[in-house]
Amino acid sequence: TKKNFDEDIKNVVDLSSLEDFRIKYLSRKGIVTQIIDSLKDVPKEDKPIIGRAINELKKYTFSIYEELKSKLENEKKSSENFIDLTLPGRVKEIGSKHIITQTLDEIKNIFKGLGFSVYEGPELESDYNNFEALNFPDDHPARDMQDTFFITEKFLLRTHTSPVQIRLMQSKKPPLRAIMPGKVFRNEAVSAKSFCLFHQVEGLYVDTDVTFAELKGTLVAFVKQFFGQDVQYRFRPSFFPFTEPSAEMDIWWEPKGKEGRWMEILGCGMVDPNVLSNVGIDPEKFVGYAFGMGIERTAMRKYGIDDIRILFDNDKRFLTQF
Numbered sequence: 001t002k003k004n005f006d007e008d009i010k011n012v013v014d015l016s017s018l019e020d021f022r023i024k025y026l027s028r029k030g031i032v033t034q035i036i037d038s039l040k041d042v043p044k045e046d047k048p049i050i051g052r053a054i055n056e057l058k059k060y061t062f063s064i065y066e067e068l069k070s071k072l073e074n075e076k077k078s079s080e081n082f083i084d085l086t087l088p089g090r091v092k093e094i095g096s097k098h099i100i101t102q103t104l105d106e107i108k109n110i111f112k113g114l115g116f117s118v119y120e121g122p123e124l125e126s127d128y129n130n131f132e133a134l135n136f137p138d139d140h141p142a143r144d145m146q147d148t149f150f151i152t153e154k155f156l157l158r159t160h161t162s163p164v165q166i167r168l169m170q171s172k173k174p175p176l177r178a179i180m181p182g183k184v185f186r187n188e189a190v191s192a193k194s195f196c197l198f199h200q201v202e203g204l205y206v207d208t209d210v211t212f213a214e215l216k217g218t219l220v221a222f223v224k225q226f227f228g229q230d231v232q233y234r235f236r237p238s239f240f241p242f243t244e245p246s247a248e249m250d251i252w253w254e255p256k257g258k259e260g261r262w263m264e265i266l267g268c269g270m271v272d273p274n275v276l277s278n279v280g281i282d283p284e285k286f287v288g289y290a291f292g293m294g295i296e297r298t299a300m301r302k303y304g305i306d307d308i309r310i311l312f313d314n315d316k317r318f319l320t321q322f
């Protein structure tokens with residue numbers, strides 16, 4: 001009946017109930033198909049009228065089916081495009097600066113505040129810049145102090161940042177006041193204390209009236225800013241081929257739960273007149289001081305890290321702590 005039919009239409013709420021509707025009315029054994037089939041039993045004279053009525057019924061049912069189908073398909077499509085704003089977002093992880101980079105940034109900022117600019121040189125260096133110009137003669141025993149990665153007879157991975165002093169003095173005229181941060185390489189056995197690669201910050205000040213007292217004053221100002229005003233420090237006489245006189249600076253370090261001790265943090269001294277001559281600066285007219293500090297050990301002290309290798313492991317569990 002028409003009533004049943006309308007009821008069935010109302011029950012079509014999704015594509016699967018639409019399919020039930022199609023099977024019930026329009027499939028090969030469906031009600032509409034059966035009615036069409038029954039036309040053959042109608043007396044001949046009634047066929048045109050009944051035929052037309054059946055045809056109307058068929059068209060009507062099909063048009064309702066098509067209408068519902070396109071409506072339901074559209075609904076399905078737009079529900080697939082629906083964005084659920086209540087779902088938690090997908091967070092993009094962003095990296096953070098490595099603790100060595102953070103330490104370098106901090107050191108650069110302190111020295112910038114003390115009037116130093118920043119200058120950089122290459123990690124692959126000539127033997128000349130790394131040793132010879134810095135007053136290490138070929139047969140000088142001090143040359144054995146550095147276990148060097150040689151690339152060729154004349155080129156090597158720099159063993160310290162001091163060759164950048166040479167580059168700076170060759171390329172610019174004094175007065176010069178700069179720090180020179182970067183990676184350095186040493187062919188040593190890897191252990192908790194030493195790695196084949198680490199970072200240094202070199203410092204150089206060349207002018208007509210530079211004194212050892214100024215060198216000390218600058219380094220004391222630095223350690224106070226970096227480690228804290230109450231840091232304890234001392235200078236010890238030392239030796240470097242490129243400075244005369246030379247010294248090393250220690251700070252007092254007390255690791256948690258362990259006995260305190262003096263720890264060396266940098267080497268320094270007055271630029272040797274031979275070095276100035278090597279770069280064409282008149283040692284009668286100009287004086288300079290220089291210093292060089294290792295970054296890893298300094299950072300390890302500051303952050304309480306006891307194995308240098310962890311700085312190069314790139315373990316996220318470690319890196320994300322800083």
Ligand code: PHE
Nearest residue numbers: 160162240267268290291292
């Ligand atoms: N280049 C020295 C080192 O690697 C440090 C240093 C730099 C000492 C400048 C004096 C002056 O140990």
